[in-house]
Amino acid sequence: ARARADGAARPRQRAARGGIYKSAEGAKVYGYYAKAGLKRLTFCTRIQRRLQDAVRDHAVLSRLLERVQREGAEAPAGLPARVRSAVAAVLGGEGLEEREFLRSVTVTFSVHFWLGRCLYVHRRDLDTALEALAALEAAKVPTPPGDRGALERARQEWRRVRQAFVQLQTQDASGARRAQVEERLAALEASHGPMRARKEALLRMRQQRHARRHPPDACGDAPLVRRLERKLRAWAHETARQRRRAALAEARERTRRLELGRKRRWDGKESYADFMRRRRRDG
Structure with a gap:
């Protein structure tokens, strides 16, 4: 009302x-x-x-x-x-x-x-509102990103939040009121089911990708080993890049020498005597 x-x-x-x-x-x-x-x-x-x-x-x-x-x-x-x-x-x-x-x-x-x-x-009033906020916050537990059990923990968290919400909405109320709140939440869950299924599928894909990129550590030195592997890969990439640069510079120098050689050859468009004088003049 x-x-x-x-x-x-x-x-x-x-x-x-x-x-x-x-x-x-x-x-x-x-x-x-x-x-x-x-x-x-x-x-x-x-x-x-x-x-x-x-x-x-x-x-x-x-x-x-x-x-x-x-x-x-x-x-x-x-x-x-x-x-x-x-x-x-x-x-x-x-x-x-x-x-x-x-x-x-x-x-x-x-x-x-x-x-x-x-x-x-x-x-x-403010006091009971802050108590309700504290009750809902207590039901929510942060989940680390990429955690393999994130989806199951999220389900458990939702059950706790749902229970806390129903309890807050039905304080000093009859059983019929509780059933009404439960029915309303169930209807909202059902209507949002297809969208939630797509979100869960996307979350599982992200978890699988994270698991492939970050396998569980077999020993305590695994982080150091991964760091060393990254350094070695970076060194290999840098070495390959330097080799490509050297090969490119060598190819350019070879092309320059060929062009210069073609310019220094007699092409018959001028007399051979003039060609020799021009070469001596150009050095």
């Missing part, structure tokens, strides 16, 4: 600019609010009756997100800590309470490989 009243589609992960939105249902306008996102979090402010008040809220929200970005560039703190610090500093400076200013926070989590879209977890 809230999404229909807002009259705006749910934001994607990179919708960081945001703007002013109108909360309405049909011809009835409830008010205006600001919305903007950063990375995996999208913030919606309180609904204001007057447009200029929503514009001021958008300015405050923009300063808040700019502070989060600035602190991320200056310090290696995690996103939740930076968000909490920015909220306390910016809203505190404006004399605003978090629960008064923020109407909702949406967590966006990309699962394009499996569903062809993102997952969204909507929360009414």
